[in-house]
Amino acid sequence: MTEVKKIATRESYGRALAALGAEHEDFLVLDADLAGSTKTAVFRKAFPERHINCGIAEQNMIGVAAGIAAAGKVAFASSFAMFAAGRAFEQIRNSVGYPQLNVKIAATHAGISVGEDGATHQCNEDIALMRTIPGMVVMVPADDVEAEAMVRAAYAHRGPVYMRFSRLATPVLNDPQNYHFEIGRGITMRDGSDLTIVATGLTVSSAIEAAEELHRDGINARVIDIHTIKPLDRELILKAAKETGKIVTVEEHSVIGGLGAAVCELLSEELPTPVKRLGINDCFGESGPAKELVAKYGLDGAGVYKSIKAWLQK
Numbered sequence: 001m002t003e004v005k006k007i008a009t010r011e012s013y014g015r016a017l018a019a020l021g022a023e024h025e026d027f028l029v030l031d032a033d034l035a036g037s038t039k040t041a042v043f044r045k046a047f048p049e050r051h052i053n054c055g056i057a058e059q060n061m062i063g064v065a066a067g068i069a070a071a072g073k074v075a076f077a078s079s080f081a082m083f084a085a086g087r088a089f090e091q092i093r094n095s096v097g098y099p100q101l102n103v104k105i106a107a108t109h110a111g112i113s114v115g116e117d118g119a120t121h122q123c124n125e126d127i128a129l130m131r132t133i134p135g136m137v138v139m140v141p142a143d144d145v146e147a148e149a150m151v152r153a154a155y156a157h158r159g160p161v162y163m164r165f166s167r168l169a170t171p172v173l174n175d176p177q178n179y180h181f182e183i184g185r186g187i188t189m190r191d192g193s194d195l196t197i198v199a200t201g202l203t204v205s206s207a208i209e210a211a212e213e214l215h216r217d218g219i220n221a222r223v224i225d226i227h228t229i230k231p232l233d234r235e236l237i238l239k240a241a242k243e244t245g246k247i248v249t250v251e252e253h254s255v256i257g258g259l260g261a262a263v264c265e266l267l268s269e270e271l272p273t274p275v276k277r278l279g280i281n282d283c284f285g286e287s288g289p290a291k292e293l294v295a296k297y298g299l300d301g302a303g304v305y306k307s308i309k310a311w312l313q314k
Contacts, residue, residue: 006169010108012147013165014039017076019148020155021047027074027155030065032058038078038108038165058083062091062103069101074155077103081110081164085126096160097133104154104161105130111252112280112297113168113202115290122285128257130162131230137183138230140164142204145174146227149181157183166252168290170202173225186233192222195246195312197304198237200226200259202294203250203278209301210308219312232262234270241273248276248308252299255279276311278304 017029021043030052035041044051054061058079065075077084084107085092096103107126114122130138137157141147147165154161173189189204190211199207204225211221222244224236241247247267249260260277267273280297294300298307 004171006171007144008167008169009141009144009147009165010037010039010167012141012144013106013108013151013163014042016148016151017043018046020152021050024155027076028052028068030054030061030075030077032056032061032079032083034079037080038106040076040078058088059091062088062105063095065103066091066095066099066101069096069103070099073102075103076106078106078108080121081107081123081126082121085129085162086123089129092160093133097136100135100159102158102160104163106163106165108165109167110164111166111201112285112293113166113252113290115167115293116287118287119284124252124254124280124285125257126162126164127229127251127253127259128261131257131262133160135159136230137161137228139183139228140201141227142199142201142225143170143173145172145176145179146181146225149179150227153181153183164201166202168202168294171205173205173208181227184228184231184233186227186236187225188222188236189225190221190223192220193244194220195248195308196222196224196240196244197248197250197308198224198226198240198259198263199250200229201252203252203299203304206299206301206304207250210304213301213305214308217309221308226259229259229262232266234266237263237266238271241267241271246274248278248311250299250304251279252294253279255281276308278307
């Protein structure tokens with residue numbers, strides 16, 4: 001059996017920036033002394049005059065990005081999610097969100113899959129924070145193909161964007177020849193009629209694995225990749241809820257304020273539907289190998305399958 005190719009989406013971010021840089025000259029890339037980790041070093045090597053290392057000063061980096069955007073350019077500001085969304089929240093809110101500037105925030109090393117860096121660096125709250133900023137687009141790619149397409153869409157979009165990239169290598173699920181990305185439009189990865197698994201980021205592959213196991217039990221699960229959490233694809237989720245009657249959300253983020261919350265907010269207002277949220281359950285992470293942590297918190301394929309089976313048996 002052929003092994004599935006795996007690529008960390010932070011790698012995809014670096015490659016996409018370099019490719020865009022060869023096509024467009026109206027954007028700059030900023031980093032907070034983490035170019036090797038966020039992979040903006042790929043862009044820096046190709047276009048050193050358009051890369052700015054702001055040092056370990058994330059709040060200032062966002063201010064510089066806002067100035068660049070106010071001057072008519074596009075700015076990509078890059079750091080770890082804990083620092084980009086957490087440390088610089090006030091600057092993102094007031095200097096980027098309030099004036100609706102053309103700043104693209106690229107946050108790498110999000111969620112428990114950061115691994116050995118531990119709870120202080122495992123940001124499980126960033127999606128919740130960014131969703132609260134008016135006009136902010138919030139996106140999380142499922143794989144390499146989607147990540148590269150997402151960076152291009154973020155560049156083309158007028159206004160602030162938050163993108164979340166993983167440190168852990170994840171399976172490539174999409175065919176680049178046939179893939180189409182559109183902000184605010186989810187993708188049905190697998191059809192099914194008994195329930196729908198709505199996932200984002202690296203948990204999309206987990207959802208597909210779980211659906212395959214459920215199929216062996218005679219349960220046909222639909223799988224939807226929600227790469228854009230804000231604006232949410234209301235039409236696709238409402239259609240799935242109406243047709244399958246049950247929804248399970250899966251995310252490498254707190255169940256408070258993330259994808260699960262967004263789906264529940266929609267369904268509670270438009271079409272009340274039983275929902276099971278899988279994610280980080282109001283706790284901090286811990287230090288350990290990334291794959292082991294993903295499994296411990298029930299977000300690998302086996303964990304998602306087990307949780308869904310237990311929920312259905314109730």
